[in-house]
Every structure is written in structure tokens, then in C-alpha cells.
Amino acid sequence: MGKGITSRGEDYSQWYNDLVVKADLAEHSAVRGCMVIKPYGYAIWERMQAVLDKRFKETGHSNAYFPLFIPKSFFSKEASHVEGFATECAVVTHYRLKNDGTGNIIVDEEAKLEEELIVRPTSETIIWNTYKGWVESYRDLPILVNQWANVVRWEMRTRLFLRTAEFLWQEGHTAHATEAEAIEEAERMLDVYAEFVEGTLAVPVIRGRKTENERFAGALDTYCIEALMQDGKALQAGTSHFLGQNFAKAFDVKFTSKEGKLEHVWATSWGVSTRLMGALIMAHSDDQGLVLPPKLAPIQIVIVPIFRTEEEKQAIDNYVDTLTSELKARDISVKYDDRDTQRPGFKFAEWELKGVPLRIALGARDMANGTVELARRDNQTKETVSQDGLTDHVVALLDEIQEAIYHKALTFRDEHITPVDSYDEFKAVLDDKGGFVSCHWDGTVETEKRVKEETKATIRCIPLDVQDEDGVCIFTGKPSRHRVLFAKAY
């Protein structure tokens, strides 16, 4: 694909777009800021959904579905929430079209809604309005519900997967009797996300808290996982919010406690989106295209036959039949690419572009020797191995690849956490090296904003495992108790 997809610089976003399109993941749609997720891209998203959904169920949650439209009055009940989302809402004002008499279809001004409907940018308000009717007693709690849905945020500037006007996500919304229980839930779900992103997507993350400035609109505390992309920019991969009693108060959701007192419930919300697709792509891809970790790849192994005659093809087919059923019995998804319309070299390149972790190629020579050629996508190595014990070998190899991809990303990430103690150093690292910069900060919103204005870097998080350490803010010189992580971010 010519110029390196992983090289830093101005062309990076162009190459990201090219990769997304060429690997057949998604494309721009005719609708401003929206994308079409193509079947191959959607298959990857479905893998993410499946793994996450299983974890949600295991942690006691159930799925439900709430309306796409939110009456404006609901939306404005929580002050900081509406303020946070007001500038990016799609609004439904009419419910009918008509012919203007000359063949043009126009909005029927007579069909104006009395109250506008907001296309959900997130569902807290419609859900809390609903929960009001579900809760009376502590016996009704907790409510542990997740929704898989689309949401709309009218972003001014969009990028495939990373920021589109409409995106797919899941949003968990829980209600609890106590503050401690709600905080525990928010932290638990952050862990679920972190384990998923690291274990399945093979993308290392830093668990942390957002500063007041970066907090979700309406939350008391926002937990997040932050990942690092290969161009040195950070990406927020998931968030989990402790909402306190803000929404319960705004929507008047009260319950009678064991002690007979009427109290507001405590809330959390948490979500990850198709943005994870962007994280996956930007964390692992190389100049040959996508690199998918085996646990996520819709196709884990592709088999490419190499043949001249029908007899040769027939012999390979017979062997591949046996091999694929053995692999499928081990829960490995296999694609036998026996198209006779493409040559082997073309297929090799195409499946590499699509990120299939492991390729098995075999021809007459292999059939005579009882071997196959195994090619790893992650490190581009090839080896010729015996057909005996091949299934065991590739099962182990897939695990090894999963590990290798993670460790490569982890090494890169760890090399790009740079401690600095002066503002000059801070700026130099951001400009020359990128990645996270670990430094002292005086804890004020004002300092954070000024640093952002001057350097475009924001505080990605205060890591959960941060060590207490006395120091002084790199910007103001005021005292600080611990370091925070700054970075330029998507």
C-alpha cells in the first residue's frame, strides 16, 4: 500500500481512511458524516458484541431497548447533561411531507410537532424517565440493564469509525440503592472493558479517571480506558460513569429503603462504541493492511490451494476437507479460498490486507511432502510444517499470535509513556515523540485548559494505579500530589 500506514505525519489520516476502505470495513455514505459499515467490518463488530455481551450477562446484566427519540423536555431536565450535548443534537420537528404542487416533496409546515424530539445522543434521559416507573422499593434494585443501539451526535468533523454522526454502541444504565454499590458497578464495568480490549482486541489500555474538565456531562466521576495509537495519539476506548444521584433527582426516581426512608437511587452508565474498530485498526495495522488478533478475527485461518491441474486440485480439496473439519471442531473459523478466478499471489495479498491472522498454503509439492506452508500475518514470517499434528500446531500458534500482537502494542505503548518535569520537556516530547506524557499538574481546570490551548494536549486520565509523589505542576509550579497523563488525542 505504498507509503507506510504506520508512519507518523500529516498523511496518517489519509492512510487510515484508505485502509478502512481497502480492507473492506466501511465507506462513506451519501449522508453527511455517516458511514456504511460493510459486511467484513460488521463481522468484526459482531465479534466484539458477542464477547462483550457474554461478559455483560455474566456480570448480571440484561439487554433492553429504549426509544430512539427523546422529547426535548426530558433532555433538558439534567442541567449539565443538556449543556454537554446541546450543540450536537439532531432534532425532529415535523412528521409529514407533502407535494408542493409542482412535483417537489417538501416538509408539511402544518405537521409541526408540538414538542420537538431529539434523536438520542445517549439515552440517560429517556431511560431515567422510564426507570421512574420501575422503582418503588429497595427490593426493585439494582436495575442492571444494557442497550445495544445507535446514537446520533451531529459532529462537525467526522472520521470513519472514530467519529461519525451516527454510531453503534452499547450503553449500560444501572440503578442502585447505595452510593458504594454504584461506584463498585462503575469500576467493575471499567474492568470488563479493560479486560476485553486487552484480552480480545490485544490493545493495552490505561485505566484511569477523567478530570473534572473531561468528565461526562452529568457524571460525578468518569472512569476510562485510554489506548495509544501508532501515530502517538491517544484514544479513549471506553468510559464508565458514576452518576451519583443526578439523574435520579432530575427524574425523581426514589425508593423506600429497608429503614423505610424515601431516597433517590444511585446510578451508573457505561459504554463502548464502534470507535473500538478504529482503535483496533490504528493500534495494529501495518503497511500490508489490517492485523487482526485471532480472538477477534471473523476468519482466523485462510487456506489457499495452489494447483495446475484438476487432479492436483482434487487431492488438495480432499485433504482440506479433513483439515477444516478438524479445525472447526476446535472452534476455529476457516476460509478455504479455492476461487479459480484469482491467482495465489493475489489471494495472499488480499487476505493480508484483510488481516487474517494465519494462512495455510499448499500445492502439489506439499502434498507430495506431507507439508503445508504456514504464514503469520502479525510478523510476516513463513514456515513449512508437517501435516501431521497440524491442527494442534495452529491452535497453539493462534494463541501465540494473539499474545505477540498484544505484546508488540504493549511495548510500543510503554515506550511512549514519558515522564517529564518541565514544561519545555513536555512540549518537546509532544512534538517529537508523541504518546503519553506523565507529569505533575496543579489540579485546576484552568491550567488544563491553558495547556490544551498551547499544546493541544489534554489530560487523558489520572491512572487508577497512580503513585503518591510530591512534585510541582509543570505549568504553574504549584504543588502536586501525583502525576497525570497528558496526550494529544483523537
Add this chain to the structure above:
RNA sequence: CGGGGUGUAGCGUAGCCCGGUAUCGCGCCACAUUUGGGAUGUGGAGGUCGUAGGUUCGAAUCCUGCCACCCCGACCA
């Protein structure tokens, strides 16, 4: 939403200044030879030049509106 740029076949483009219905490459189709890293040759198909108007005998080309995309900024999962 502000600044800048772009829009010509599925993709990438030439032509635009200086108006006369369109260039080249990739891809696609057919046939032949090929097949262990993106094949080669020959022939062929495919375009109301983003869109709606205007100027003109005539518009891809000049003018205006609109739409979409890209880059920078502000905003953001």
C-alpha cells in the same frame, strides 16, 4: 460552524486559465497462454464531467445557488 481545497467511468486522473460533448492508468468483460507472492497478450464494454439554474449558436471549461468529501480550527465516544 469558520478558513482552505476538491468533485470528470468502480478507483486514481488529464483536460478547465484561452468554451466546440472527454485523456491516460488500474479495475471490469471475452479469448488464449498462465497459476509456490498482487500474471501476460489481443480484443471489448463502460461517462447526461457532483447537482440545479444562468450566460452562450454551443458549457467539463465562464457565473450563481445547493450537495458531498478532504485538510486546518472550534466541538467530540
